[in-house]
Amino acid sequence: GNSVTQMEGPVTLSEEAFLTINCTYTATGYPSLFWYVQYPGEGLQLLLKATKADDKGSNKGFEATYRKETTSFHLEKGSVQVSDSAVYFCALNSNQAGTALIFGKGTTLSVSS
Amino acid sequence: GAGVSQTPSNKVTEKGKYVELRCDPISGHTALYWYRQSLGQGPEFLIYFQGTGAADDSGLPNDRFFAVRPEGSVSTLKIQRTERGDSAVYLCASSLEMNTEAFFGQGTRLTVV
Numbered sequence: 001g002n003s004v005t006q007m008e009g010p011v012t013l014s015e016e017a018f019l020t021i022n023c024t025y026t027a028t029g030y031p032s033l034f035w036y037v038q039y040p041g042e043g044l045q046l047l048l049k050a051t052k053a054d055d056k057g058s059n060k061g062f063e064a065t066y067r068k069e070t071t072s073f074h075l076e077k078g079s080v081q082v083s084d085s086a087v088y089f090c091a092l093n094s095n096q097a098g099t100a101l102i103f104g105k106g107t108t109l110s111v112s113s
Numbered sequence: 114g115a116g117v118s119q120t121p122s123n124k125v126t127e128k129g130k131y132v133e134l135r136c137d138p139i140s141g142h143t144a145l146y147w148y149r150q151s152l153g154q155g156p157e158f159l160i161y162f163q164g165t166g167a168a169d170d171s172g173l174p175n176d177r178f179f180a181v182r183p184e185g186s187v188s189t190l191k192i193q194r195t196e197r198g199d200s201a202v203y204l205c206a207s208s209l210e211m212n213t214e215a216f217f218g219q220g221t222r223l224t225v226v
Contacts, residue, residue, distance in 0.1 A: 004155075032212070043117075044156070044204065044217040089155050095212055100146050100169065103155035 002027045006090045006104035013080055013111050021075040021107045023064075023090035033057075033066050033073040034091040034101070044089065047075075080111045115139070117218035119205050125224045126195055134190040134221045138207030145188050146215060147180055148204040156204055162188060163211060195225045 007022040025031065035047040035057070048057030053068035062077045073090060090104040118137040126132050138145050143164055148156035158172040162182045170180070177195075182188040192199055202222050206215040 036217075043219040044206075046214055046216075049214070091155075093212055100158050100161040101156075101206075101215060102158065103148075105153070105155045 002031070002092060002094050002102050004090050004092055004102055004104035006088075006107055008105070009108040011107060011109045013109070015082055015111055015113050016079045017111075019075070019077040019080045019084075019109065021088055021090075021109070023073045023075065023104060025071050025073065025090075025092050027071075027092055027094050029094060029096060031092040031094045033064070034093070035062070035064055035073070035075050036089040036091055036103070038087045038089070038106075040086070047088070080109070082111050082113050085109055085111045117205055117207050117216050119203075119218035119221050121221060122219065123222045123224075125226060128195060128197060128225055130195050132192050132195055132223065134192075134203050134223070136188045136190070136205030136207075136218060138186065138188070138205070139216055140186075142207035142209055142216075143185070144208045144211050144213075144215075145182060146206045146208075147188070147190050148206065150202045150204055150220070152201075159190070168211075192223075195223075197225045199223060200225045 003026045032051045034049045036044045037047045048059040050057040050066035056065045064075045087106045089106045091101045120135045145162040147159040150156045160170040160180050165185045177193045180190045202220040204220045206217045208215045
């Protein structure tokens with residue numbers, strides 16, 4: 001079945017450090033891939049997405065490239081800020097009729113000044 | 114309101130009791146999803162509605178869980194004979210249609226004592 005595996009946290013960084021959160025997936029067909037973020041005390045919100053191989057999703061300085069050959073969708077940011085502290089979830093949608101988003105377990109990022 | 118609204122935000126109930134959790138999706142969104150999130154885990158899919166009908170209920174853990182969406186808008190997740198293991202945050206999301214961006218509510222934290 002479809003699944004998402006992301007690196008376990010917590011990830012602790014200093015401000016302006018480079019961030020990578022790894023995500024790999026298993027899916028049949030051609031899934032769409034997403035990163036969602038959950039800031040403290042807030043609901044899940046979409047951070048970025050990519051719908052086909054080699055697409056790059058980007059938002060708020062974060063980027064992720066859909067790599068079909070390695071079944072990966074790693075999240076990166078060149079210079080993190082304290083305000084980026086949150087839980088990040090990788091997710092996929094298989095795009096098959098009647099299916100919903102499948103999430104990874106989440107990675108907690110803590111950025112200190 | 115502008116976003117997905119879930120009520121109550123917190124619910125404490127005794128083991129064996131019946132509970133109902135409500136979700137008001139974004140107006141006009143035809144797809145509605147319920148997820149359950151346990152501590153330290155990613156959201157786990159429960160059920161998905163397209164309009165009034167349940168398009169996929171394969172995530173419901175057992176027959177104590179049931180959800181309805183009678184008019185294609187508000188949805189209610191119903192849990193009978195609650196158990197301590199049902200304690201989690203129950204998330205609702207809606208999207209304009211299947212496979213478009215899903216918007217999440219803040220969740221209902223259910224605690225079974």
